[in-house]
Amino acid sequence: MLRTAVVLSLVLASATAAAVAALRPPHKTPPPPADPPAVVRDGALRLSARLDRSWLDSRGGASYLEIGVAAEGAPERGPRTAVNAVLIVDRSGSMSGEKIARARDAARALIAELDGEDRLAIVDFASDAHLLLPSAAVTPAFKEIALAQVARLQATTGTNLSAALDLAAPQLAQGRAASRLDKVFLATDGLANEGVSDRAGLLRIAARDFGRATVSTFGIGEDYDEDFLASLAAQGGGRTLFVHSASQLEPAMRAELTRSARTVARDVRLEVRGMSGARVVRVLGYGADGDAIRLPDFAAGEERRVLVKLALAPSGEGDADVARVALSFADAEGAAHRAETTARGSFTLEPARLALRANEALAHGARAELAELARDAAELKGAGKVEEARKLQTRMRYLVNGIAAAAPPAAMPALRKEAESYDVGVNDIQAGGDVASKSVKQKAFDSLRAPVSGW
Amino acid sequence: MALRFEDHAAFQRTCLIAAACSALAAYYATWMALPKGFLPWATAAALVASTIFALRAAERWDDELPPAVCIVSAVALAAGAALAAPVLLALVELLRIVLSAALAAALGGAVIGLWMGAATGPLHVRAGGDRIARRLLDPESRIDPELLRQLRERADQLEKTRSAF
Numbered sequence: 001m002l003r004t005a006v007v008l009s010l011v012l013a014s015a016t017a018a019a020v021a022a023l024r025p026p027h028k029t030p031p032p033p034a035d036p037p038a039v040v041r042d043g044a045l046r047l048s049a050r051l052d053r054s055w056l057d058s059r060g061g062a063s064y065l066e067i068g069v070a071a072e073g074a075p076e077r078g079p080r081t082a083v084n085a086v087l088i089v090d091r092s093g094s095m096s097g098e099k100i101a102r103a104r105d106a107a108r109a110l111i112a113e114l115d116g117e118d119r120l121a122i123v124d125f126a127s128d129a130h131l132l133l134p135s136a137a138v139t140p141a142f143k144e145i146a147l148a149q150v151a152r153l154q155a156t157t158g159t160n161l162s163a164a165l166d167l168a169a170p171q172l173a174q175g176r177a178a179s180r181l182d183k184v185f186l187a188t189d190g191l192a193n194e195g196v197s198d199r200a201g202l203l204r205i206a207a208r209d210f211g212r213a214t215v216s217t218f219g220i221g222e223d224y225d226e227d228f229l230a231s232l233a234a235q236g237g238g239r240t241l242f243v244h245s246a247s248q249l250e251p252a253m254r255a256e257l258t259r260s261a262r263t264v265a266r267d268v269r270l271e272v273r274g275m276s277g278a279r280v281v282r283v284l285g286y287g288a289d290g291d292a293i294r295l296p297d298f299a300a301g302e303e304r305r306v307l308v309k310l311a312l313a314p315s316g317e318g319d320a321d322v323a324r325v326a327l328s329f330a331d332a333e334g335a336a337h338r339a340e341t342t343a344r345g346s347f348t349l350e351p352a353r354l355a356l357r358a359n360e361a362l363a364h365g366a367r368a369e370l371a372e373l374a375r376d377a378a379e380l381k382g383a384g385k386v387e388e389a390r391k392l393q394t395r396m397r398y399l400v401n402g403i404a405a406a407a408p409p410a411a412m413p414a415l416r417k418e419a420e421s422y423d424v425g426v427n428d429i430q431a432g433g434d435v436a437s438k439s440v441k442q443k444a445f446d447s448l449r450a451p452v453s454g455w
Numbered sequence: 456m457a458l459r460f461e462d463h464a465a466f467q468r469t470c471l472i473a474a475a476c477s478a479l480a481a482y483y484a485t486w487m488a489l490p491k492g493f494l495p496w497a498t499a500a501a502l503v504a505s506t507i508f509a510l511r512a513a514e515r516w517d518d519e520l521p522p523a524v525c526i527v528s529a530v531a532l533a534a535g536a537a538l539a540a541p542v543l544l545a546l547v548e549l550l551r552i553v554l555s556a557a558l559a560a561a562l563g564g565a566v567i568g569l570w571m572g573a574a575t576g577p578l579h580v581r582a583g584g585d586r587i588a589r590r591l592l593d594p595e596s597r598i599d600p601e602l603l604r605q606l607r608e609r610a611d612q613l614e615k616t617r618s619a620f
Contacts, residue, residue, distance in 0.1 A: 021542075
């Protein structure tokens with residue numbers, strides 16, 4: 001009897017508390033001090049930086065820094081900037097049959113897209129590298145010769161990629177001019193097994209040989225080293241594409257070339273430095289080139305996002321600069337530009353302020369981290385480390401669940417869907433480098449590096 | 456007409472279990488970031504738990520059902536609790552200041568469960584005296600007539616003996 005009275009009292013008390021909470025006037029929290037991103041303009045690019053939340057915990061913690069780089073102008077496709085292109089084609093033994101036919105298609109697609117303002121060289125490689133076509137203006141006569149040479153491409157043994165990179169470098173230098181964009185295209189189906197064949201060594205050679213050129217990679221078939229091709233494209237500011245079928249090649253080549261329509265900034269680099277005790281944990285999806293992060297060239301109207309994970313040290317209450325971001329680039333005429341901005345936050349211990357929801361940068365940061373985890377899980381699963389891959393999959397779920405209460409609610413469904421898609425993709429992986437593995441890795445690559453408008 | 460509240464223990468158990476189930480569902484929904492937040496999951500869990508325990512209590516009713524008005528009241532109260540559940544969001548937002556999101560949601564879920572459990576209260580209401588009292592009031596229907604005749608004779612003899620003194 002007494003207990004029943006207690007239960008009914010609890011019901012009454014909770015109903016009263018809920019009613020009071022629902023009817024109370026909204027708590028007036030001071031407006032966030034640094035929610036709008038700090039924006040600066042220099043030349044054709046606009047730089048912005050913001051933290052994922054305005055109120056930071058004085059006891060320390062972690063935060064995402066979202067850096068936005070946007071090119072001025074409308075994204076319409078005008079006459080594209082001329083290119084100085086080098087195509088490197090794999091003709092190793094594994095390329096025989098359908099694959100070499102696809103490589104020929106890739107070369108033909110590229111030749112068809114170029115015109116007299118452009119220059120093109122083609123290098124093919126197997127056990128050794130061979131200069132199929134030296135760098136020259138793509139005149140109609142050149143096109144005829146080039147197409148005839150491409151038709152004669154035949155598969156043979158060995159895969160000596162380093163020799164091909166070394167042979168391509170002088171061709172790239174030969175065609176270089178201020179009015180042309182340097183572009184390197186690599187189409188391959190396998191792993192380098194002659195010359196320098198380790199990933200780090202090949203990346204060093206590519207960085208040395210191609211410098212500021214944009215490097216895009218096309219993996220053909222299912223045997224290529226997608227991690228190397230992704231790293232090479234990331235380092236070279238280009239794109240990596242898993243080519244399922246020959247029909248993908250022509251539009252992919254065209255897309256890569258038309259991205260240079262009205263290129264307004266090249267050799268774009270970002271430098272990020274933590275302040276007020278904040279430390280850069282890592283830049284999600286981008287490898288640092290020294291102290292700088294290399295971004296791809298910017299076409300007019302293009303916008304990219306770079307997410308940086310920061311570790312915050314305990315700090316006194318009050319406003320503070322948390323990170324400084326510097327942007328440097330060369331405009332279409334080659335003139336150097338530099339812009340700097342800082343991301344500010346306000347440190348507090350007040351629970352009401354710390355409980356406020358974060359902005360979209362939290363969801364963007366989580367999405368980038370999710371892509372990194374999915375890529376690593378795919379790598380582990382492919383290597384047969386099923387348990388370790390499963391741990392990363394669990395971390396993916398924890399990551400999404402962990403931010404659900406703090407992130408803007410509108411951002412959560414898409415994030416959840418993406419996490420599920422990665423989870424299913426990783427579960428589908430049966431062996432390293434299989435179709436499922438390549439799909440997960442390409443999705444992760446695009447998620448991390450594609451422009452906001454998408455590729 | 457006299458009303459009585461029957462089987463307090465079953466009612467308390469229903470409230471407790473519904474609150475616990477609902478709290479667990481709310482915690483899980485928040486932790487797993489399930490779509491639409493914790494509220495629908497907590498409400499569903501509370502409703503299922505309350506229904507199961509109300510039906511288990513009904514097994515003990517035998518042929519004695521609660522009045523129809525009580526059954527209707529219970530359904531109306533449960534519907535009211537479900538409709539009123541969104542007002543808990545403000546309370547949970549407040550709790551989030553001092554608790555983690557999952558714990559705050561669990562507390563909110565427990566309240567929904569408590570409300571749903573309490574909504575089964577009318578099902579425990581009965582009209583008139585309880586079963587035992589009614590049986591005591593009607594012994595003749597339960598005692599063998601021959602035994603009753605002997606009891607009456609003995610009572611008469613006792614009465615005569617007492618009056619002789």
